[in-house]
Amino acid sequence: MEKMSNTEMKNMFSLEGKVAVITGGAGSLGEGVAEGLALHGADIVVTGRTLKTLEETVKKVEAVGKRALAVVCDATNEDQVEEMTKKVLEKFGKIDILVTVAGIAKRHPAEEFPLDEFQQVLDINVTGTFITCKAVGKVMKEQGYGKIITVSSVRAFNGHPGGYAAYATSKGAVSILTKQLATEWAKFGINVNSVAPAIFWTPLTQEVLEDEKLKKIFLDRIPMGRAALVQDMVGATVFLGSSASDYINGHVLPVDGGTVAG
Ligand SMILES: NC(=O)c1ccc[n+]([C@@H]2O[C@H](COP(=O)([O-])OP(=O)(O)OC[C@H]3O[C@@H](n4cnc5c(N)ncnc54)[C@H](O)[C@@H]3O)[C@@H](O)[C@H]2O)c1
Structure with a gap:
């Protein structure tokens, strides 16, 4: 790879001309990331289980002047994910960026965690992430x-008293999957990294927001x-x-106000 020109260096954060696929594109973070990447120049494909959502x-992507495509796709269904990549290639001819935002959280005390729910969290957060990375990779x-x-979580770094046996396990797996894929695919010119957020107030964390005691435990653990x-x-x-x-x-980047630093 050559040294960048000054113009390329100045524009190194630009996503102009790029095509980004975002799974879970109807969710709070998925929508925010879609709009944000579009504002930086990317055309956007959002995927999710229902078109309506x-x-x-x-609309938000088109409002900032970029092209957008919505594709119905369950991240845990390999056929649907393969079909989704075909649709993206038909419309845009390439995929520059993939952000695997689709995910769920279930909380129960570990000793009472229903196995079907434990498995569902692993299926969507881990297997769904893998299937999508595999097809787009x-x-x-x-x-x-x-x-x-990929989207991991601070729960991949530290345990938490809030009942995260399934979620933390799944996000730990997402982090190591990220590193694994990075080491396998670097030779193909593919970078695989992860973002590991602490907490956003979204439907996924609504029950934490509504529980004053738990909310305090969360915020007390965030230095910022x-x-x-x-x-x-x-x-x-x-x-x-x-x-x-x-x-x-192969980097897992905490976006966490300093949570995993201490
Ligand atoms: N909100 C937080 O505080 C927080 C913190 C750390 C990590 N995260 C992660 O960020 C991601 C997005 O979270 P959010 O807060 O926006 O949640 P959200 O519930 O608003 O969005 C998640 C989206 O994923 C979709 N989804 C679930 N299962 C799917 C499947 N099988 N196929 C396709 N789509 C599916 C949902 O329909 C929803 O649109 C998740 O991976 C979550 O674990 C969130």
């Missing part, structure tokens, strides 16, 4: 280029004393999706 995100291998950003905002996630994904992070591979 993706329409709002499509094949496309990126063919292209000789690509940026994959506040939950994350969508722009915190956008900054990290723009960085990991752009050429500014070309030499960063």
Whole structure:
């Protein structure tokens, strides 16, 4: 790889001309990331289990002047994920960036955790992430280029008293999957990194927000004393999706107000 020109260096965070696929694109973070990457220049594909819920995100992307495509796709269904990549290639001809935002959380005391719910969390957060990376990774291998950003969590670094046996296990797996794929696919020109947020107030964390005691436990563990905002996630994904992070591979980036530092 050649040294960048001054113009390329100045524009290293730009996503102009890039195509980004975002799973879980109807969710709070998925929508925020879609709009954020579009504001930085990318055309956007959002995927999710129902078309209706993706329409709002499509409108937001188009409102900032970028092209958008919504594709119905359950991240745990390999056929649907393969079909989704075909649709993206038909419309845009390439996939530069993948952000695997689709995920769920279930909380129960470990000793009472229903096994079916434990398995469901692993299926969506781990297997769903793997299936999507596998399908898009094949496309990126063919292209000789690509940026994959998985979504882990601070729960992958430290245990928590709030009943996260399934979720923490799943996000720990997402972090090591990220490193594994990075080491396997670096030779194909693919960067695989992860963003590990602390807490955002979204439907996923609504029950924490509503439980004053639990909310205090969460915020007390964040040195900066506040939950994350969508722009915190956008900054990290723009960085990991752009050429500014070309030499960063297999990294799990906490977006956590300092939580895992102490
Ligand atoms: N909110 C937080 O505080 C927080 C913290 C750390 C990590 N995360 C992670 O960020 C991601 C997004 O979280 P969020 O807060 O926006 O949650 P959210 O519930 O608003 O969004 C999650 C989205 O994933 C979709 N989804 C679930 N299962 C799916 C499947 N099988 N196929 C396709 N889509 C599926 C849901 O429909 C939803 O649109 C998750 O991976 C979550 O674990 C969130």
